[in-house]
Amino acid sequence: MNISETFKTTCSYCGVGCGVLIQKHSEKELKVEGDPTHPANKGLLCSKGMNLNYSLLNRSDRLFHPTIRKDRNSPPIKTDWETALQKVAQEFKRIIQEHGPDSVGFYVSGQLLTEEYYVVNKIAKGFIGTNNIDTNSRLCMSSAVVGYKM
Structure with missing residues (x-):
C-alpha cells in the first residue's frame, strides 16, 4: 500500500490537542x-x-458549500458565502433586538487557539453583550477527568 501524502494535524475530538498523522x-x-x-x-x-479516519471518510453529513432556507420548512438551497454571512448577521441582529443579548449564546470547540478564544469572547461579551459562552473542552473532558481520577 503506497502512501501518497502524510499530514500532521491535531485530533478534533476533545480539548487535549493530540498530534495525529494522517x-x-x-x-x-x-x-x-x-x-x-x-x-x-x-x-x-x-x-x-x-x-x-472513519469520520474523515464519511462525508454523508458534511456541507461543502453554504446553504440557506427561505423558512424553516423549505429545503436548503446552495448560495454564496457573502449571502449566507449577511443572512446570519441579519438574524443575529433581529433576535438580539427583539429578545436582548442573552437570547444568543456560543458553544465553541475545544480545539481553538488562545487567540481564537479571545476573539470569540470579545464578540460575545464585548460586542453582543452576553456571557452565554462555553466550550466543548469543559463538557467533553469533564467525564474523561472523572474517569482518569478513578
Missing part, C-alpha cells in the same frame, strides 16, 4: 496514527482518535 493512500483510504513527536500524546491515541 496518511492518505487514496481518496477512499486513510490511515490515522498518533504522532510520536507530539508532546501532548507522544504517539498514543484514545479510541476516538484511533477511529478518526
